[in-house]
Every structure is written in structure tokens, then in C-alpha cells.
Amino acid sequence: MSAIRFDDVWKEYGDHIVLERITMEVEPRAFIALVGPSGCGKTTLLRMLLGEEQPTRGQILVDGKPLPGEPDADRGVVFQRYSVFPHLTVLQNVMLGRELRDARFTGRLFGAARRAAADDAMSLLAEVGLAGQESKYPSALSGGMQQRLALAQAIMRGPKILLLDEPFGALDPGIRADIHVLMKRLWNETHLTVVMVTHDLSEAFGLATRVIALERSRNRPEERERYGATVSRDLEIFPRRSAEPRAIVQSAPAGTTRSGKEHQPGRPGALVLKEQP
């Protein structure tokens, strides 16, 4: 749950201006969808939020403080690909964030701490519809399941901001609809501010509280290098959506998940009790 403020942010690569005059406020708990044509700097903007790239001018403030210059645990991320670690099982992938937090030197938990982390991870896996898959390697999962896993992995660490870089772009429409349901639920149940880059307008309008379109103001070939994209539309979704905090995912009681719920892999919609329209 964090407010983000872009303060006249520019991004240039040498002479090439990618983004210019980005000024906006993102309120806590917002779900922002960034849309725009290819090459308009959506992903660059996201990478700046992530800390992977620095603005050339201006600054990005999170809760009033300048963004640290490298990625950290406050900002979780799900990429379109390569978001999960292929050498870890599903359970190990989800537990990793906890292990990295609690075991600074070994990066591994043992004994009771490990069991507690595993229990939390198992309940989170059940939440995202991956119960029963915990000992598989990611390569054995479908694309949709891998993205569910990536979401669970990011959320396990408890970030304040979740950044999504076309996370569902490579999925089939049916799978995508399912994962949208999950995404909405996660956003409601956690305290996340979400920023999502997407190509899919219906996805943007279907999920977000606010859709921000980036566009170049001038697009003639001789001008293209010298004029970057900027915010051309800033649309609040009406009727206004707001997060309805329910039980936080992490606090789901341990031990209720392993065999408790009937579920269909890849169709966690079956798990949802009350999904708002």
C-alpha cells in the first residue's frame, strides 16, 4: 500500500528521448494499467519503478521518499517470462522470499522456521489454485500456472507495490480470464498498489482502477528521436473501483489447505466464494 508520485520524469538514451514530462500521482491501493503502442516506453516506465533503470531527469517518489536506485523487496514483479526459478520446485519458489528474508547468510530455513514457511507457502499456493502442484518444477506447469506461481512468489514476500510487465500476454484467452479473476482477488485481499503494463485494452479496463495511456505527441520520422512519449490519457474507471480488503492472504490459517479444498488446477475460479461482478 503505497502512493507513487512521478515528478516530471524524463528518460533518454543518448539523444533518443523515450519518455518526457511524466507527472502523475498514484494513490495507495490503486490498480494502474499502462497502455500504449509498442515502443512507447511502457516497459521503460515500469523498469524505472522497479529501480532497474534510473530517470534521466525528474524523480519518482514512493510514499514521499525517492525511489531507491535498485530493486528491493518493497516492489514485487511478475514478468511475461522467466519470472520463476526453473531450478526450484513450485513450493521452493514460493518459499524463497521468506527464506531470503529470514536467513541472510545461508538463504535457507531449517526445522520449525522452514515448516512454518512451507505452511504459509502451501496456503498461498492453494489460494492461487496450485495446490497439489507443489513438488513439480515450473517447466512441468502450463504458462498460466507459471504466472500464478509467479504471483504467489511475489506476494509471499509482502511487497507494497506489485509491478506486472505484460504478465498475461502470452496466455490463451480462457486461461487469461481465470487469472484475471485471481488477480482481482489478490488485489482485494492484499494491500498492494498494482502497476500493470499491458497490450490488451479489455484487460486494462477490466482490471484497473485507472488506465493510463502513453503516447508520443509527435510521430513524424524526423521528430521521433527528439520527442518522447508522455501521458496522453488518464482515465479513471467508472463506476469507480476500489479495493475491498478482506482476509490478507498470508494470514490464511495454516494447515487448512493441503487436503481441505477441492479444486481444479488452472481453474481457481472454482475456489472463489464471492467474486464481485
Add this chain to the structure above:
Amino acid sequence: MRLVNIRPGRQTRFYLLALPFLLVAIAYFAGSSARLAQNPNDKLLPALPSMVQAVKQMAFEVDPRTGSYLMASDTVASLGRLGSALAISTVAALVLGIVIGLLPGANALLGPFVSVTSMVPPLALLPILFIVMGLGENSKIALIVIGTLPCMVRDLAMKVQELPREQIVKAQTLGASTWQIALRVAMPQTLPRLIDVLRLQLGPAWLFLIAAEAIASDSGLGYRIFLVRRYLAMDVIIPYVAWITLLAFLIDVGLRVLQRKAFPWFASVRAE
């Protein structure tokens, strides 16, 4: 049907596999019997019975002078050198490869240096090693390490750099420090690739081992081959070469099996 589309079946595959081996054996024994028919004392292409006799003597009879089974003690000596040298190379390559591959600063510092040292012909350094370290075990092990390490470091650093950037970023968003990234992300994914790199370096390692043993040694497979060369003892040399080949092959197979068993996730990653 086009040749590119013809896939041999299981049985055909086996015959095809055996064919080149068989052809070499036939060529050898044909040549051998032709030469022996002309001159029964010919030593160049000994017949199978004389090789069996030589192996029996080398492998299963105690050498009266040293009181040991020569082939066994040669094998132990050679494998000991090879093993300790490759152990040093592997561990050093793992550490250096991850450091260079993961840290841009270390890459700037050591990358070019490693590239240059991997171009030094190791055998040209052998005299220096003998002068500096003497003729004992150390210089032989050092030769193998020098011969294999730079290439292994270079290859491994490249493999680490090929890890998707997303993974490194993702680990950071899970709160990982540089040390934790190395320990939990880079190293486990580097280990199976290390086996690939090691397999590639087995050939050079054997080369340097035999070379070092040939020049200055008093035991070892290479030493024995070059010793009996003076007597044109092809009946010993050929079985020794076959034995060395078999050992190298078994080590390679062992590493492949280890890779498959220890890193079950790796096959699908490599297939991508």
C-alpha cells in the same frame, strides 16, 4: 524420402553404432595378420593373443621389480593426478565463473585477463613449471589446472551471464542480497552447466596429463606408454590406449548421469 527425414529405428541404430568400431577392428586385425604372415616377429601390429598376454602380465601379475600390479598402480597414479587437478579446476572455475558472471565489476577486472590467459598454450609453460615446481606431482597437477581452468572460467562466466536478467531482478525484488543471489539463484543453476563445461575439458585434461607424465614421471599411464615405446612394445601400448579411452569414456558417462540425476530440472531448461 529425403535423407534428413530418415530416422533409424532402435535396432538399426545399434548396428550403425557398432559399425565404425567393427570396421576399425577388422582393418586392424586384417593388417596385423597380413604383417605377421610375412614376418612372425613383427612388433608393429601385434595379434590379439600377444596383447592379451601383455595385459595379463601388466594387470594381473605382480611386477617383480616394484612389487605391484603395474597397470593398477599406473591407473591409480594417473587418476589421482587427473582427479586432484580437475577438482581444483572445477571448484576454482565455479567460484570465479559466478563472480565474473554475476558482478559487472569483477567482469571488467578479470574478464579480459581470463580471455588472454586461456590463449596461453599450456604445454609451452611446462618447462617453466618443471623449473619452478620441480618434477614432482605438483608440476603435473599445475599443468592440468593451467590448461583447463581459464577455459572453464570463461565458459562458466558466460553461462552465468546467460541467465535471464529477469531472474536476477526477480531475486532482488524478493529481497536477495548479492551473496544470496549467488548462493540461491546463480550457483544452483550453474552447477549442471559446470558439468557440461567439465566434460568439454576432459579431453584437454587427459592430453596434459599424458604429456606431463611422458616428459618427467616414474609412474602413470602416460609414463608407461612412453617407457615401453623404447622397446616398440605395441602389445602394451595399444591396450593402454584402449584402457585410457575407456576410462575417459566412463568418466564422461558418469558425469552425464550425475547431471541427469542431480539436476532433474535442467533437461527442460536446456531444451528451451
